[in-house]
Amino acid sequence: MIRFSLKKKLHGAQGDLLLELEFEMEEEEFIVVLGPSGSGKTTLLRMLAGLEKPEEGYIEVKGEVWYDSKRGINLPPQKRDVGFVFQDYALFPNMSLFENIAFGMKKKDLQRVMELLRLAGLEQLKDKKPSVLSGGQKQRVALLRALAREPKLLLLDEPLSALDPETAIILREEIKKFQRSFNIPTIMVSHNREDALSLASRVLLLSEGKIKSVGKPKDVLFSRRESPKFSLNGIVLEKEIAEYACILSVAVGSEVVQVVVPKDQEKEFKPGDRVLLSTKAFVPIVRKA
Structure with missing residues (x-):
């Protein structure tokens, strides 16, 4: 012991x-x-x-x-x-x-x-x-x-x-x-x-x-709220405002992925923010880390 x-x-x-x-x-x-x-x-x-x-x-x-x-x-x-x-x-x-x-x-x-x-x-x-x-x-x-x-x-x-x-x-x-x-x-x-x-x-x-x-x-x-199927930490590199949504480019390790969030949430994110990418029932979720 x-x-x-x-x-x-x-x-x-x-x-x-x-x-x-x-x-x-x-x-x-x-x-x-x-x-x-x-x-x-x-x-x-x-x-x-x-x-x-x-x-x-x-x-x-x-x-x-x-x-x-x-x-x-x-x-x-x-x-x-x-x-x-x-x-x-x-x-x-x-x-x-x-x-x-x-x-x-x-x-x-x-x-x-x-x-x-x-x-x-x-x-x-x-x-x-x-x-x-x-x-x-x-x-x-x-x-x-x-x-x-x-x-x-x-x-x-x-x-x-x-x-x-x-x-x-x-x-x-x-x-x-x-x-x-x-x-x-x-x-x-x-x-x-x-x-x-x-x-x-x-x-x-x-x-x-x-x-x-x-x-x-x-x-x-895997004990996070909403029981996500996976969770990955990332950093927002840039965001692009589209007509009905906001597209975030997020660095995850050595990779860069794009994540779509509702347009009314775009003010929550800015380049340099640390975020948590997760999914539940195959629906992507992004939160401030």
């Missing part, structure tokens, strides 16, 4: 925010944390890893107390058994793939490094430096390095955000395979609902520093 209850004051572009989180997870769960920018997702990972200190609370991982404000316990990052995969991979540019993976091992095991490389199909590149790798290959190496530590907790900070959609699909399957093979409890921060649907045993939805919802991916992601 992994348990934490944490409070921390955050200072963001929208003003001060109190991050206040309490949660428990089982040892083999894969938790995906969703929420808008500034809701405290990455700060949660950094507090668990010991990279940031909460104002108060506790962290307990498999019976070991990593942080307890009342008892004055605060283990430094190097004493917390964590594997952390950062957004920018954080690979050592002067080291080969093999050396990067072996670097964080508690006990050097060269055979184990080769097994991990083979598992990811990278054994032929073991002597290459990170600079010659693609984004997907760098992400695999960062994940293998974290797994090589055999951590008690694996933390992933938007590991797929910089990848193209096709590579992201492949990496999701590999992350799922690795996590199930090693049975490491995992907490992954993401903005992408596909990550939650593909990977999560449970989704933790954050909003304004609080846990808004927790549950199975479909229960959390």
